[in-house]
Amino acid sequence: MTSPSLVGKNARRFTAPSVIPGFGLTFGYTLIYLGLIVLFPLATLIWQSSGLGFSGLYEIASEPRVAASLRTTFFISFAAAVVDLFFGLIVAWVLTRYDFPGRRLLDAFVDLPFALPTAVAGISLAALYSPNGWFGAPLADYDIKIAFTRWGILVALIFIGLPFVVRTVQPIISELEAELEEASATLGAGRLQTVIRVMLPPLAPALLTGFALAFARSIGEYGSVIFIAGNIAYVSEIAPLLIVVKLEQYDVPGATGIATIMLAISFAALLLINLVQAWSRRRFGHV
């Protein structure tokens, strides 16, 4: 075992001196495992798509069926994140500020979309909203179709994204200072005015972060959507599904191109989150 001590010697110059052992071993293992499992496969994707070049990527993205699926994914993810933003704020507010029977249970259930496998969510949502389901049947009386349309995609993405907004906003609501509310009230503001002008602004960064997290997750979501979407080309076909379709047709470059575009969108969302948090730290002193 000469190599670990060699790593250790190099590491000692790299890291600050410490009595704690094991830096070389654990740091080396971390880098190797991260490299092999995550970075190398992702680099392969980028390398393959760089072979396509920008013109090749553009060609794939402007193929009508691909363009339609990217539009569908992008706009419905955005709409779902907006719905989650609104109702997530209400849910977070209610769960943090009010006490009522069943609050703890409901609070625990907010994490259900994280815990429930997406395929299970997919088939149960399809069962609920299909024309003879619990929600689908009464809606069918009014000629409203959810399952196997774009609305179905929206419902599934609302389900998937909700906990991101609630869990991001909740801690900030519980940290709101009562003194500010009291000051606002004693200065003559009505309750609604206090809520809108004093309490909501500090929540803005958390709301934006939750929104971006829900949006980023929705862009890549597959399992919960494909069962309820109907997957009609040009109408209700999402981009991740088209990757699978292209792979089944042995169109690896096509699948690679779509994957690269999706990766770029989710990294842009990630960057936005980091910028919002940096701004929030400067503006409000918290994330």
Place this chain on the structure above:
Amino acid sequence: MSEIAITSSGRDRGVKFRPVTHDSAFARYALIATAVLFLAIFLLAPLAIVFVEAFSKGIGPFLAAFDDPDARAAIRLTLLVAAIAVPANLVFGLAASWSIAKFSFPGKSVLITLIDLPFSVSPVVAGLVYVLVFGGQGLFGPWLAAHGVQIIFAVPGIVLATIFVTFPFVARELIPLMEEQGKIEEEAALTLGASGFKTFLTVTLPNIKWGLLYGVLLCNARAMGEFGAVSVVSGHIRGLTNTIPLQVEILYNEYNNVAAFALAVLLAGLALVTLGLKTFLEWRHADALSGRARRH
């Protein structure tokens, strides 16, 4: 929740006024009703329908779904995959958090961002990258084929894709936790003559055990329930490369609703147990969990 209790205790003391920091009763009830209704429609109904559909023809057909050899093979494969993926990410989580939390070195925040990376990648893309590396037209495809090794459309590919999507769970729970705890206790043990490994076992591990369990729970739930990534690399060979979620898909597409939802009950049960234990840990051992990473 102390400020919320004021309303009732205020009423006990005969106070007629609503504290200025409280919303009106109407606003309160309207908001509670909205939140409860929204959660009931979007969260509770999807969970309830799993059980309703699974038992819609009674207990007999429900149980019969588990007599199917393909279903049993799927259950075995799911357990096998989780039994490899979870320990692999557990060891990684310990190594990563030890090196990141106990030492200072340049580029630390970049490393943490890279560890979180798999959460920002679509499951389908996670499966695709392994196809690009190990698949028939992939980087190592010809070499693997020449040596008779199959990774894609076989169990190794399923394990790799599962490790990818569950990669950050343990690490992202342990890193902030160990950073909060600092390294004073370890330094004391080491200067008193304990070996590095003994220090880890008797000082560090007891400090992080609840956080570790928390991370492992979430990692396991995702590992057993992963669908998108596994679906891309599995090839859907019945009895061989179908995990429970993939078997659910096949049964559902064959209009075998009872069997599909019967297997889904297993996964929904796992989700409920995970949520229960998670809530218990957050309630009973909140101080032993990291305050930051409680989002996934």
